[in-house]
Amino acid sequence: MKTCLVADDSPVIRKVARRILEGLDFRVEEAEDGQQALAACQRSMPDAVLIDGFMPVMDGFDFCKALRRTPGGGVPKVLVWNTENEVAVMARAIHAGADDVLLKPFDRAQMTNKLTEVGLIQAR
Template sequence: MKSCLIVDDSKVIRKVARRILEDLSFATDEAADGRDALEHCRQTMPDVILLDWNMPVMSGMEFLSVLRAEQNGKRPVVVFCTTENDMAHIRAAIDAGADEYIMKPFDRDVIEAKLAQVGAL
């Protein structure tokens, strides 16, 4: 079973994403900010990370930069999931090492299509 870490400061978003990902047969864990996510990844690297951009403590971009610098040989698929939808944000995320980008609000079809597109399903 593949694993997914859902990183978002919104408890509601994490709950909705968890339900969708578990329906897609992922084992899921959650983190409320980038620092918690980094600690989780240092212990157990997930196969996929669904990542919010704007979070307290450590943003999604800060998390991604640190993760890609120290991933210890395992490169999880990182999908940004955010309300930041202009081309500058999308390009910055891809340049920083994100594999794909989903706009909020999302639904099961969007998540399933993006995960299939990056080979995570």
């Protein structure tokens, strides 16, 4: 079973993502900010990380940079999500080390498509 770390300062977003991911047969761990997410990855590297770009303590962009410098940190597929549909924000995420960007609000179909595009699941 693949593992996914969901990091967002909103408990509602974490809950929605958890339900979608568990329905796609992922084991899910949660973090409230990028610093907690990085610590979780250092304990046990997941297959995927879905993280909010804009959070207190450590945002998703700084998390990506730190993760990619961590031993084994090149392995997880990272999706940065945010509410801004701006090229500059998307480019910032990719430049920081994300594999792709997912816009909020998202649904099961959108998340499934992104996870398929980055190779975490097979097309259904």
